Amino acid sequence: MAEIAQAEANDLGVKLSGSASTGHKVEVTLENAFCRIFGTPDPKQAEALLGQCLKALKADEASDDHPGHDERIFMLSIIRDLAPRDAVERMLAVQMAATHVATIRSARWLAHTEKIPQVQAHYTGFNKLARTFAAQVEALRKHRTGGKQTVVVQHMNVSDGGQAIVGNVQHGGRASDE
Known part of the structure; x- marks a missing residue:
């Protein structure tokens, strides 16, 4: 597990060590690594987003x-894979990564709980987090597409003895003899 995290850290161009109590140590091995991860040209914004993670x-x-x-490298790799394109997507990507980690944490708590009141509480929390994540995915989709949805409804009736063509049909001019 640690080897996978280290390989991912190398791909990201960052290494995070330490802890909240001793202080996080950030080592950057690729130039502008955090700007690339968060999809921003502003290093101060990238640093702030890392702090929020x-x-x-x-x-x-x-x-x-x-x-x-x-979960530090995991969160950064997910944000990088979401490839945020603007400030809204950057903030949403951080929220999505945090929500996913919280959902898995909640699932772990639920799996290790045996008393009914605790099961109910953890199930409720897990359910809310899972729904929140789904809403975040939908918000990202809508933001990226401008809220446009394309729905194609196809319906066809063919009477007895009739023929149908399935596919795209284009009407053109006369064919050339050449």
Whole structure:
């Protein structure tokens, strides 16, 4: 698991170590790595977005002391893969990554709970987070497409003895003899 995270960190051009209590150490191995990850030309904005990612994580999810729970590189790789194009997409990508981590955290809590009131509480939290993530995905889709949806409805009736052509039919002029 740690090897995968390290390989991903190399692809991103960053290495994060430390913890919230000892301070996070950020090592950049590719020029403008955070600007590329967050899709911004502004290094200060990229730094602020990184800080917001770290704030969304529990102590054991952003610490060298718990490498199996460390979500720092995962969050950055998801944001990079979402390829934010503007400020709205950058903020939404950070929220989506944080919501996904929280959803998985909630699922873990739900899986390790046996008392009915706790199960109900964790199930409710998990359900709300999963719905929030779906809403975020839809918001990103709408933002990217300008809210336009394309719906194609096809219906065809062919009477007895009739013939139908399925596909795109183009009407053109006369064919050339050449």
